[in-house]
Structure formats: C-alpha cells, structure tokens
Amino acid sequence: MLKSLLIYCLLIFPQLILAQEQLENKDVKVGLVLSGGGAKGLAHIGALKVIEEAGVKIDYITGTSMGAIVGALYASGYSAKELDSIFKSTDFESLIQDNVPRSAKTFYEKEDSERYALTLPFNKFKISIPQAISGGQSIYNEFVRLLYHVKDVSDFNKLQIPFLCVATDVETGDQILLERGYLPEAILASGTFPSLFRPVEINGRILIDGGVVNNYPIGELKKMGADIVIGVDVQHGLSDRESLLSATEILLQINNYRTVRDMEKKSAQTDIYITPDIKDYSVIDFDMGKSIIEKGEEAARLHMGELLKIAKAPILKRPKILAAGIKDTLLINELMIQGNYNYSRAYIKGKLRFNVDDNITFEKLQQGINNLSATGNFRSIKYELLNNGDGVGLLLNVKENPDKMFIRLGVHFDDLYKSAGIVNLTRKNVLMDDDVASIDFVIGDNLRYNFEYYVDKGFYWSFGINSRFDDFNKEINFDLIKSNFDVDNSSNVRKINLSSSDLTNQVYLQTVIEEEFAFTLGLEHKLLKYSTKTLGQLDTISPSTTANKRTYFENSNYYSTYGQLTFDTYDDVYFPTKGLFFDGDFHFYVLSSDFNDNFKEFSIGKARMGGAFSLARNLYLNLETEGGFKWGISPVTSLDFVMGGYGNHLVNNLVPFYGYDFLSLVGNSYVKAYARLDFEFVPKNHVLLAANFANVGDDLFRTADWFEAPEFSGYALGYGFESFIGPIQVIYSYSPEIKENHFFFSIGYWF
Numbered sequence: 001m002l003k004s005l006l007i008y009c010l011l012i013f014p015q016l017i018l019a020q021e022q023l024e025n026k027d028v029k030v031g032l033v034l035s036g037g038g039a040k041g042l043a044h045i046g047a048l049k050v051i052e053e054a055g056v057k058i059d060y061i062t063g064t065s066m067g068a069i070v071g072a073l074y075a076s077g078y079s080a081k082e083l084d085s086i087f088k089s090t091d092f093e094s095l096i097q098d099n100v101p102r103s104a105k106t107f108y109e110k111e112d113s114e115r116y117a118l119t120l121p122f123n124k125f126k127i128s129i130p131q132a133i134s135g136g137q138s139i140y141n142e143f144v145r146l147l148y149h150v151k152d153v154s155d156f157n158k159l160q161i162p163f164l165c166v167a168t169d170v171e172t173g174d175q176i177l178l179e180r181g182y183l184p185e186a187i188l189a190s191g192t193f194p195s196l197f198r199p200v201e202i203n204g205r206i207l208i209d210g211g212v213v214n215n216y217p218i219g220e221l222k223k224m225g226a227d228i229v230i231g232v233d234v235q236h237g238l239s240d241r242e243s244l245l246s247a248t249e250i251l252l253q254i255n256n257y258r259t260v261r262d263m264e265k266k267s268a269q270t271d272i273y274i275t276p277d278i279k280d281y282s283v284i285d286f287d288m289g290k291s292i293i294e295k296g297e298e299a300a301r302l303h304m305g306e307l308l309k310i311a312k313a314p315i316l317k318r319p320k321i322l323a324a325g326i327k328d329t330l331l332i333n334e335l336m337i338q339g340n341y342n343y344s345r346a347y348i349k350g351k352l353r354f355n356v357d358d359n360i361t362f363e364k365l366q367q368g369i370n371n372l373s374a375t376g377n378f379r380s381i382k383y384e385l386l387n388n389g390d391g392v393g394l395l396l397n398v399k400e401n402p403d404k405m406f407i408r409l410g411v412h413f414d415d416l417y418k419s420a421g422i423v424n425l426t427r428k429n430v431l432m433d434d435d436v437a438s439i440d441f442v443i444g445d446n447l448r449y450n451f452e453y454y455v456d457k458g459f460y461w462s463f464g465i466n467s468r469f470d471d472f473n474k475e476i477n478f479d480l481i482k483s484n485f486d487v488d489n490s491s492n493v494r495k496i497n498l499s500s501s502d503l504t505n506q507v508y509l510q511t512v513i514e515e516e517f518a519f520t521l522g523l524e525h526k527l528l529k530y531s532t533k534t535l536g537q538l539d540t541i542s543p544s545t546t547a548n549k550r551t552y553f554e555n556s557n558y559y560s561t562y563g564q565l566t567f568d569t570y571d572d573v574y575f576p577t578k579g580l581f582f583d584g585d586f587h588f589y590v591l592s593s594d595f596n597d598n599f600k601e602f603s604i605g606k607a608r609m610g611g612a613f614s615l616a617r618n619l620y621l622n623l624e625t626e627g628g629f630k631w632g633i634s635p636v637t638s639l640d641f642v643m644g645g646y647g648n649h650l651v652n653n654l655v656p657f658y659g660y661d662f663l664s665l666v667g668n669s670y671v672k673a674y675a676r677l678d679f680e681f682v683p684k685n686h687v688l689l690a691a692n693f694a695n696v697g698d699d700l701f702r703t704a705d706w707f708e709a710p711e712f713s714g715y716a717l718g719y720g721f722e723s724f725i726g727p728i729q730v731i732y733s734y735s736p737e738i739k740e741n742h743f744f745f746s747i748g749y750w751f
Contacts, residue, residue, distance in 0.1 A: 030310055031060040031226025033218045033270070034067030036211035037234035038193070038283025039292060041066025042087055043276040046296025047232045048080035054304060055311035060224040061163045062217040064210040067232075068165035068190035069143075072183055075163035076150045077321040084293060086146065086323065092286030095142060096196070098134035102571055103579075104370035107510075107518050108436070108454050114573050115440075115751045116408035116424060117725040123405055136188055136197045137373050137381060141366045143184035144385065148324040148362075151385045151392075155180055162224060165190040166210030166217050170199055175213040177220060178202075182384050193283075198380065201399065215259050218266050228310055231270035232296070235259060236279055272306045274299050326363045331391030333357055339398040342433050343377060348398070350458035351375065353514055357391075365394075371515060375456075377401055377428065404428045411725055412748040414647055416662050417472050420444030422751050442751065446471045450751075458512060466506040470651045473499050476663045484637040484666060485530075485553040486596065496534035498663070499550075502651055503527040520564040524587070528638055528652075530554040552595070554638045559591040573648065574727045575678055575686055575720060576612035577620045583608050592636070602632030604639055606653070610674070618680045628653065629701050630668035640668045643696055643712075646731060648750040658692050659714020659735030661742055670696035671706045684722035688731070691715050712737060718744075725749070 032051075034044045044067060051058070063071035073083055102110060121128045144151075156163045156179045164179045167189040178186040181202060189200035189207040199206045210217075215235060222229065267273050276299040281292055300307075335356050337345055352368035354360050372381055377400060384395040408424035426438040435455045442448035451467040478493050508522025530553040563586050569579035584607040592599040610624025628641050643655045645662030655672065657665065676690040693710035700706040718731035726749035734741040 028310065029059040029225050029227045030056060031062070031221040031224065031229050032058045032071070033216060033221045033229060033231045034061070034063035034071045035216045035231075035233045035235050036063075036065025036067050036191070036209065037215075037236075037278075038066055039092070039286045039289065040234040040236075040276075040278045040281055040283060041070060042286075042289045042292040043234050043278055043296030043299070044070040044232050045080060045083045045087060046293040046298070047274050047276070047300040048074060048296075049084065050297055050300035050304065051230065051307060052080050054307035056230070056307050057312050058161055058230075060221055060226050061161050062165065062221040062224070063163075063190070064166045064215050064217060065191045065193070066234075068187045068210065072163055072165065072187045073146060075156070075159045075161040076147055076183070077160045077319065078323075079320070082321060087289055087293070090142070092289070095138045096134055096284075096286075098136060098138045100137075100370050100374045101367075102573075103569060104367060104515060105374040106456065106512060106515055107566065107568070108452075108456070109374050109376075110568070110573070112408075112426075112438075115410060115749050116422070117410045117748065119406050119408045121403040121405070122407040122425070123403060127407060128403075133195065134197050135373070135380065136192065136200070137369065139197075140184060140188050140382065141369060143188060144383070145326070145362050145366075146323045147183050148385065149321060150183060152387050153183065156183065156186075159183075164217070164220055164224065166214045166220070167192075167200075167202075167207040168210055168212040170194075170206045170208045173213065175210070176205060176207060182382075185382055185384075200382075201380065211259070216263060216266050218269055222269075228271045229269065230272045230274070230307075231267070232274045232276070232300075233263070233267070234276060234278060234296075235263065272303050272310075274303055324362055326366075327361050329359050329361055330365060330385070331357070331359050332365075332394050333391035334388050334393035336393065336395045337398065338396070340400065342400055342429060343398075344433070347434060347458070348372065348396070350460075372398070410749055410751060412746070412751060414746040414750070415744055416474060416645060416647065416650075418445035420446070420448075420751070440751065446473065460511065462510045462512070464506075464508050464510060466504070466508075468504045469502070470504075471499075471501040473497055474663055480663065480666055481532075481553060484640065487535075487553070493534065496532045499529075499531050499533075501529045516567060516569050518564075518566045520562075520566075522562055522564075524558075524560045524562055526558045526560070528554055528556055528558065530638065554595055556595040556599075556638065557593040558589050558639070560587045560589045562587040570612060575620075575680075575722065576622055577614060577678075578612050580611045581609060581624070589634075589636075589639075596636070596638075598635045600632065600634035600636075602630060602634035602636060604628065604630050604653070606641075615677075620678045620680075622674075622676045622678065624674045625672065626655070626674075627671040627706070628655075628669060630699075637666075637668070640666055641670045641696065642666050643670060643672075643694060646716075646733070646744040647746065657694060657712070657714060658690060658716040658731070658733040659740075659742070660712070660738070665694070665696045665712060667697040667700070669698065669700040669706065670694060671700065672696075673710070678720075686720040686722075688716070688718040688720055688729075690718070723748075 061071040061075045105113060150159060153159055164177060165186055167176045167178055169176050178190060185202060189202055190210045192200050192208045194208050199208050216233060218229060218231060276295040278292055278295050281288055333356060337348055340348060351371040353371060354364060354368055369381055372378055378398045379401045380399040382397045386393045386395060404427060406426045408426060410422040413419045420442050421444055422440055422442050424438060424440045426436060428436045430437045434457060437453045440450040448471055449469050454464040456462050475495050475497050478496050481487060505525045506522050508520050510518055510520040512518045531550050533550050535551045565584045567582040570576040570581050571579050586605040588603045590601055606628030608624060608626035612620060612622045615621050639653060641653045641655055642663050643657040644660035644664035646656050672692060672694040674692040676688060679687045681687060692714050694712045695706055695710055714733055714735045716731050716733040718729055720727055720729045729746050731744040
C-alpha cells in the first residue's frame, strides 16, 4: 500500500509542478474600465499616470462619456503624461460653449451675433426650444486633430489598445456599443450629455451620452477578454437638495437612481477599484482640472500594491505621440460632400475657403468648418480625414438645419436711445437657397425698425436691400442749432429738446474675401428730419412752424451713391484683444428735395482704422484713429459730423467722444485719436482706461487745421461685464477743456 502511494505521488507531482508553471506563465489580460463623469473624468488621467508608473500593461479599454474620451486617446497611443499635458492646456469652457470665432462669420452674421441675446426656432408660428446649448462642433474639431494619427483605423480593436465605448439610442433607450467607425465621432456620441450637446447621428441612429444606460461598461470589458479588471469610477452617489442647484445636476441625479444600484454589483466585479475623492467637484468644473487629476493620482496610489502584483516587466516604453499641430500642413486632394440638398457644393466650397489640391493647415481646415457652422444652415457638420495617395481625402457629412425661421430677442439701455427691446423675425430661403430676410422691431422710448434682405454669394457679388428707421430725442445746446441752421439768433432759449429721425433705404452689391474683407457699392435714399417742440410757441422762429407747434430745421430727402471698404479681424467688437480694423465710406449726394433751399452736390468721406494688441497676461491695448470730411461747396449742414457721448453703431455721422455729452461738437470735418487699456481681471470682467483727442470744425483739411494740436480731449475710466444679454458698461468721463464730467451707462448689445 505504501509503495503504491509513493509511486502515485511520484507520477502526479511533476504534473502539479507543470500546471503551476503554466499558471504563472499564462498571459493574463488586464482590462481598464473608465466611467463617465464630466470634468470629474479628468481624474482618469491621474490614475493612468500611476498605473503606468506601476508597470501595468493595459490590454483592453472600455469607457463611457469622459471615460470614453480619455480611454480612446490612451488606446490610440498617448501616454498618461501626454494626456496630462493635452488636457491642462485645453480651454474646455470655450470648447463646450462652441462659440464660433468672429473671424468665421460673414459681415452679415457678425452684425447678427452682436445684436441679439437670444435666438429661437419659430416654425409654423410656434416657438421651439433648441435641442441643446452646444452643437459640439468645436469639441469635434479638437478630436479630429488629436486623433489624426489613427484616422484610418475604423476597427477599434486594431488600435494600439483594443477599445470600445458606449452610447445611448435616444429613440429606443438601447445601449449602443461603438467598436467600429470614425473614432472622433464615436467618442463625441458617447459624451453627448443631454441638453448640453446636440445628439449625434451615426448609421441612422440618434445617439446621446452612454451614461444614460451604462456608465461603467465592465461587462463589455470582460467580453473583450479581460481576466483582471481595473476600474476608475468618478461617479458620485445621490445628491441632497442643497447640491441640486442646476438643470445639469438634476439630470445627473435622475440618471444616478439606476446607476447607484448598478454600481453595487459592478464594483464587486472589479478587481482593483479606484474611486477618487472628488465629491467637492461638479461635472463642469473643468477649470479645476489640475486638482482633479491630482485626486486621481492619490486614489490610484492607494492601490499601488495591487497594481504591482499584476505588473509585467519589462514594459516596453510607449512611442511618443505628437498631436497634429494647429499649424501642421495637410494636402486635401479630394473633397466628398454628403447630406446637402438645399445648399450647393459650390456654396459649401465657397464657405470652406480652400480648394482641392491646396496645402492647408489644421487651423485653415477648422476655420473653413467654422465658416460653415457660422451660417447656422447646418445642424451638424461631421468630417473625416482619410488617406488618399499622397494626401488626404476630406469626407464632409452635413446635416442641414430644418429650421428656416427664427425669432430673436434682445434688450438695451443707453443714454441716447434710452430703454429698448428688440424683436426680430428672420427667414432663410425666402426666394432662393442662399438668401435671408430679417426685420427688427425696436420698442421702447424710441420706436425703430430695420429690414434686411441679403443674398450670400461669398466671394462672388452678393446682393442686398436695407430699409431702416431711426429715431431719438436729446436735449442739446441751442447754439449748436443756431450755428448750423437758419434760425433767429435773438432767442434767449439756451437748450432745446431735439428730435431726430432718419429713414434710410439702400440697395447694394457686396463681395467678401475670407470673411475679413468686404467691398460694397450701392444706392441710397435718406429722409432726414430734425425738429423740436421747444420753440413752437415763438412766432419768430424759421424756417417752418407746424400747426402742432413743432419747428423743423430739416425735412429733406437725399439721394446718393456710395462705396464702402471694410477689413475686420477684431476678435470682439466690444472688448477686442487682437486683430485689425479698417472701415472707409464715401457718399456722393446727387439730389435732394431741399427743404432748406440750399442744396448743391456734395460728398462725405470718412474712415476709421485701428488695432488691438496683447501687452501682458489679460492686459490689452486698443488703438484707433479716424477722420471725415465734406467735399464740395454745398451749405447743407444736416449731415455734418457730430461728436460726443459713447456707443456702437450710432446713426449717420454721430461719432463717440469721451468727455463730452452726445451731440456736443459739430463740424463738416474731424480727426480723432483713441486709446484704451483693457484689463480683464477675471473672465468677462474688464477694467477700462481710455483717452481720446480730436479736432473738429469746418474745412479742417482744406485749411490744414487738422494737423494742429488737438483742441478737444477726454478721458474715461470704466467697468465692463460680458453678460448673456450683451455687454454691461459703466463709464465715467472727463474733459479738461470744459471742466465737465459725464457718466455713461449701457446694458446689452447696441442696436
């Protein structure tokens, strides 16, 4: 018996040794699952830094939302250190807001974006709410750039690390596994948080954030072949009422009802469960990215012992991945456009502003995509860059915006027009594919309207029609009227309330180059009225007193031809930090109904130029100079330059000038210099310090008086805030010549 047992042990022992050696040598597969969590997902980067430091080789990655974004970049070849550098240098607020750069907008679109606070679709006489705050275009542009090195990998299993992410079919609620396709589009869909980003359409399905159905795809990771699971969970539990302060937090709370229950089982299935302490951060705290990444590192280090047990040595060093630079060059040798029905290939190519077989930079490509986005004619613009011989093919897949009518709203207050609200109705494709019609009704202390019809042909000659009515009342010195109109000088009246109204109608042709340069030629009719009721009781006042006691100083129709040349690269019209500006205008007045019986042909020319520059961090300098002149011997003074006050988009030849009230300085010619320092001490909050100098009078350029030392000057100190309804500004100004100070106050966009 003993002999038999000994023989059995001798036979079985080598098998046990062999089995143990096989177990130890077995290629154990390590999977990594990364949860969604918005800005909290930046903690994944910190955890990855520690995982790399421990020498753990990741064989599979799954992720949802921000976990999908970080996971995809890591799977494509970036190291944790490279991801740390990328995310710390990214302006998430700008990307999320998806603000199209001003440089991408046509001049027509620039004016629209600087006039209205709110735009809503208006279909079948019903106002609808947009699907989301952002279309996600800026984020998509960034994904395309960062993942350019894997642009031809359509099977995510063939990435450096096999990868899979999760999205949700918004129509059915089904979980959609994204393991093939175009990687930038896949991770955009996985991270499309409802109400914040517009849903993404892939293969006919409308997709949103995968966190709605599966915010921690551990089951999918195990199916890929993972033997050991490392999980980084940045989700938070249910919040109390004090924390539910925004729509975003409430939506997260609703989704977390199911997620919290699911995580009880999923956490138990995770071999190394890393949970960063980020309860004090929200899903939108991207400005706290550095701290969140550090929290991820701290949490992972608590599991260093477990990580070292599954580490594989030696670990081959990952090759360095350099993200495609914004200045890197692409040769686009083929352009394929899909999804366009109402907008022609020529229209889209014209907006892209580059030709096939052109060498362009990523910046130029993104500028072209932004040009398309700025039109508002496309609900989504997705594009792929694919190898195509010596260059790349650009596959552009657009989805046209079905909304053709919009209602736009805004509010404003200033010291000239007083309180006003604007209601705009805009309709696209009224008579043809590339046109837009718009009418503004301004209701408040002064009623106004503005009608525009524009056919956009880009570089080719475009066509437009404008009709505008402007009206304001202002108390001014009577001396200003007496020096410009034929009135009785014997009156003892010192101030009058002047009513000014202007009805202007224009037809014009315009050509635009790269959204920065515009040349316009047109015809104009103008009905100009200046009147007052202050003098109505005096019989000696001329030229005309009506039955209702209103005295008219001007009531004439003027007909003119005009040309305008504009170059505008300012990044912001109210608080420019960079760019150049030039605007030149020349009007030749050929005919008038001649209310004052003094009309002769004359011309008025004016120009304004300047630049904005960065002096230091958050400190900017804006320098401008401008001037105007009257050419001809006509005694008409109704269109002279009138300086004083403050503001943008002032009518006719009103010129802002700090230190003096509106309508204070008058002449048929002027020169002005202006300088402003802008310190943005916190985002969207500005301290402003400005100075301006001028000469204004009659025939300055003929007499060479414009070249003399400035006769008028003014200085200003102010505060500006970029609010959602437009800039809010409070400005104190002072002039040493008249020893007077003025406060100017404005709310909202000027219109």
